[in-house]
Amino acid sequence: MYAADLDKAHLQTENAVFLLDESADFNEQLCRDTARVCLNITIFGKELNLTIGFLDVPIRICDIIPVAQAICDKIISTTLASAESLGLHIPCKKGCNLCCKNLIPLSVAEALWLNEEISRMPGYEQKVLHRSIEFARRKLLATKPPDFSEKNSKQDVSNWYAGLNLTCPFLAENMCDIYKSRPLACREHIVTGTRHCDGTNAQNTQVLKPSVSVLEAVAQLCREFEENQTDAIMLPIAMEWAESVKSTESKTYYMSHLLGRLVEILEQQAGMGQG
Numbered sequence: 001m002y003a004a005d006l007d008k009a010h011l012q013t014e015n016a017v018f019l020l021d022e023s024a025d026f027n028e029q030l031c032r033d034t035a036r037v038c039l040n041i042t043i044f045g046k047e048l049n050l051t052i053g054f055l056d057v058p059i060r061i062c063d064i065i066p067v068a069q070a071i072c073d074k075i076i077s078t079t080l081a082s083a084e085s086l087g088l089h090i091p092c093k094k095g096c097n098l099c100c101k102n103l104i105p106l107s108v109a110e111a112l113w114l115n116e117e118i119s120r121m122p123g124y125e126q127k128v129l130h131r132s133i134e135f136a137r138r139k140l141l142a143t144k145p146p147d148f149s150e151k152n153s154k155q156d157v158s159n160w161y162a163g164l165n166l167t168c169p170f171l172a173e174n175m176c177d178i179y180k181s182r183p184l185a186c187r188e189h190i191v192t193g194t195r196h197c198d199g200t201n202a203q204n205t206q207v208l209k210p211s212v213s214v215l216e217a218v219a220q221l222c223r224e225f226e227e228n229q230t231d232a233i234m235l236p237i238a239m240e241w242a243e244s245v246k247s248t249e250s251k252t253y254y255m256s257h258l259l260g261r262l263v264e265i266l267e268q269q270a271g272m273g274q275g
Contacts, residue, residue, distance in 0.1 A: 035256055039263045041270035043075060043211050044082035050074060054259060058252035061225055062112035064218070067259065071266070072187050072214040079190065079210045088192040091205070095175065100168040103161035104185050105232030107219040115242035117181050129177065132169035136236035139166055161234070169236060183235070184215040212269040220265050225253060 034053040041048050052067065080090060106114065118129055143164055145157075170177045176186075193205035219231050233241050 037256070037260050037263050039071065039266060041075075041212060041267055043078045043270070044086075046078050046082045048074060048078045052259065052263070054255050056254055056256045059255050059258065060112075060250070060252055061222060061258065062109045062116070064221070064255075064258050064262065065110055065113040068184065068214050068218050068262065069181075069187070071262075072184055075210060075212060075214065076187055076190065079208070083190070083192060083208055088208070090190065090192055092191055097171055097174050097176075099186075099189055099191070100171045100176075101162060101166060102189070103158045104168060104183055104235040105215070106183055106185070106235060106238045107215060107232060108222040108226065108228050108230055109218055110183060110215075111233050111238040111242045112246065114178075114181065114183070115239050115246070117178070118239065125177075128172075129170065130239075132172075133236060133239050136166055136169040137240060139164065140234065140236045166236070184218065188213060188215055212266050214266070217262055217265040217269065221258065221262055224261065225258065226251070 035056045037052050037054075039048070039050040039052065050071070052071075054067070083090060118126060121129070145160060168176075170182075176182055188210055190208040190210070191205045192208045222228050223231075
């Protein structure tokens with residue numbers, strides 16, 4: 001039977017995307033109008049085989065994000081299962097928010113998509129989120145950043161951001177206000193080690209980096225299709241950036257081109273990880 005949550009399937013009202021496990025029965029009657037692409041990768045020794053069905057219609061690059069999230073969730077689920085089979089403890093749980101002060105990068109496509117998601121929320125929720133985002137944006141821009149040159153590693157930039165002690169604008173009462181729509185960077189952040197992950201024993205934890213990154217794959221997709229060399233946008237300024245460019249965001253591509261290339265990039269990542 002179908003393995004994916006069809007609620008994640010809607011890119012636009014008329015577009016359906018769904019994932020199936022390798023063992024799933026493909027309902028030809030239901031899917032006769034859909035195209036398919038297969039993702040086959042190995043994650044920490046476990047095989048992940050997905051068939052992705054979709055309607056091959058023109059979409060904007062930001063419309064790829066829901067299916068990217070669904071693929072990411074499958075990859076992370078496989079990663080967690082592999083880690084636990086090796087005896088690693090994953091302390092991440094509901095209410096844990098230590099990582100919510102980390103630098104959260106968004107790809108171009110994700111920034112545009114998240115901005116649209118917020119714009120569809122009820123007015124009061126939008127107002128609360130925009131107030132939090134504006135507070136974080138002002139605090140970020142009021143602090144002189146390091147020289148963002150090639151000599152600075154990603155870790156240097158992350159350390160600078162951590163020093164701001166800036167909590168994610170979407171965090172409220174120790175819970176994520178946009179959990180179902182949370183960024184790919186948040187989905188891919190996995191910690192192993194201590195029984196309880198908090199500020200008193202964070203030194204006993206280690207970040208478990210997935211062997212493939214959907215965040216990086218989407219960023220590469222944006223560079224290739226949109227010719228946009230912006231690798232990532234910091235979350236507090238991402239909504240302002242998305243508003244400034246959304247009037248020019250009108251290019252469309254067939255789903256088969258975007259999704260097919262996304263799968264290729266992920267399989268290339270997995271191949272390099274095994275090399």
